[in-house]
Amino acid sequence: MDDRTAEYLVYLDATLTEIAGLARRGRDAYDRDIAVSRACQYNLIRLTADLERLGSDWLAHHPDIPWRLIKGMRNRIAHDYLTIDDDIIWAVVEHHATQLHHALENEIATAKTTLHTDEQTP
Known part of the structure; x- marks a missing residue:
């Protein structure tokens, strides 16, 4: 894995981790x-x-x-936000993003190792 891909996977990990934190707040917090x-x-x-x-x-x-x-979904949120379906957004936040994070966890771990190893190299 090249360093650029590894770096982008670490960014993706940060985004998915933040989404997971929002999901832990619960649907009621999303609605209120x-x-x-x-x-x-x-x-x-x-x-x-x-x-x-x-x-x-x-x-x-x-x-x-x-x-x-x-x-x-990105296009809808960014350009047609008046038609956003909160049930769909919440389903992505609560379930689908978590599934994506789990599916990529090995690749993300490899990315972190790659970047950490490169930091150690003089």
């Missing part, structure tokens, strides 16, 4: 606190950007990632 709902929406936009940085070749090697759905 506009800051929580906006943070969830922002992190889904950030998730798309993180995946885009990894590039089309990386995405092609991960056909299990529902790239078109993720990108479509």
Whole structure:
């Protein structure tokens, strides 16, 4: 794994970790606190950007990632936000992002090791 890909995977890990933290606040917090709902929406936009940085070749090697759905959600949040379905946003935050994080945990661990190893090299 090259350093650039490793770095982008670490960014993706940070985004998915933040989404998990928002999910732990619960649906009630999402519904009651506009800051929580906006943070969830922002992190889904950030998730798309993180995946885009990894590039089309990386995405092609991960056909299990529902790239078109993720990108479509990002477009809806960014451009057609009046039609956002909070149930869908919450399902992504609570379940789908967690599933993606688990699916990539080995690759993320390798990325962290790669970057840590490079820091050790004089």
